[in-house]
Amino acid sequence: MAIQERNDRFAEQGQPEWAHYCEKCIRFFGKRDGRPEFMVCAIVSDGITIGHPCCNVAHCMEPLPNKRSRFCVGHKYLNNKCSVEACSFPIAPDLLTCNNPEHISIFQDYEIRKSANFQQKGQLSLEEEGSLAKSSAETCPQKSAAGNRPLRARFGCRQTHNEQLMVHPCGIIVAWATFFGSETVPQTVAMLKQVFREPGSMPEFFIYDNCCGVYNHLQATNDPLLDAVGCPVNAFHFECKHKASDIICREHCNPSKFPELINADGDWYFNSSKCEQLNSWLRGYQAILREMNADRYDFLLDELIMHKNHALVNDFMVLRGATGKRRQYQTGFKVV
Structure with a gap:
């Protein structure tokens, strides 16, 4: 090239x-x-x-195949892994998470926020704050009574x-x-x-x-x-x-x-x-x-x-x- x-x-x-x-x-x-x-x-x-845009794996410096990719070529296999952090189960059909209902709920919330109204509002907020966080670190709005840390997921690529x-x-x-x-x-x-x-x-x-x-x-x-x-x-x-x-x-x-x-x-x-x-x-x-x-x-x-x-x-x-x-x-x- x-x-x-x-x-x-x-x-x-x-x-x-x-x-x-x-x-x-x-x-x-x-x-x-x-x-x-x-x-x-x-x-x-x-x-x-x-x-x-860069690879979704933290500190990975390999380039993405294209700007819509989530992972570089070396980490492409992670596309088949649940996007929730610390979860290693494979993704379910048409989802970016496994079959865990709590994980699916996080993905559904993410999809809602991607809709036109939420996307426009979010883009205006990013421009006002000068933020470049393009994707995708999603936090579950609920926390278990046991006091566990909230679940986090990353459905897109990272930004440098x-x-x-x-x-x-x-x-x-x-x-x-x-x-x-x-x-x-x-x-x-x-x-x-x-x-x-x-x-x-x-x-x-x-x-x-x-x-x-x-x-x-x-x-x-x-x-x-x-x-x-x-x-x-x-x-x-x-x-x-x-x-x-x-x-x-x-x-x-x-x-x-x-x-x-x-x-x-x-x-x-x-x-x-x-x-x-x-x-x-x-x-x-x-x-x-x-x-x-x-x-x-x-x-x-x-x-x-x-x-x-x-x-x-x-x-x-x-x-x-x-x-x-x-x-x-x-x-x-x-x-x-």
Whole structure:
């Protein structure tokens, strides 16, 4: 398939602007004679929930045969298994559950909600809340007197959880990756190492809204990255969403404790909110992207990012707000 081959090639070669740097994303520090003594580079990361249909098995990354499928090819046999969680009985004819009356009742409720009126009302609710939960985790409205957990069923496919972005503070998107189950700290750290695995390419500062979690993870695993990369929390999140009682966060992830991030006038040198701004841009394509299969989704998102980066570089040159240069470009930095 041509799109899949193109995606594989792009994944191997990475974003063309991976090696971009400019005065908005790198800060030089000079000696008394004006010659630069050293420099620091920052990368900002954040996740955006767009999502596309994926296999109904949790954390499975295999693509669906088509967007109407519930399972990938490897898990196709589960189509014959009852859709209620923890039930392993085969499905009954014309149902997605077994013959258990309680399970059938859940499926019938699901079918009612799929009718035109309920579907329209549900779609409006999803759009208002910005939710992308397309299908299908159904909860039985009744709970047994014995206090058992309510039955849950999943009659459709899942949606991927989010796209994780790595962005220069100037707005150039370096890389993105799909997180299937959740946005976890280990996944984010693994992505950082994957994107900047070429020696000398790791940024001096990794700015993230949960950098205190990143710091704790690196410390708990004795990761040498902890000595090479500073972990300041996004300035807005630090002031509004992090507890003052969290001593580790206040001591090691307070952005104001990193003098390289602060101008002489006290303002922030790097724009640590750039990811949130780009998230607003990407949400404009949400209605198009979220119904695509994985190959077309990856293709379009790559193309959107590539053209966005190209437009930003042109703006830098026209406005002369930043004089951009490139390091020697290396291939293979797109996260898969």
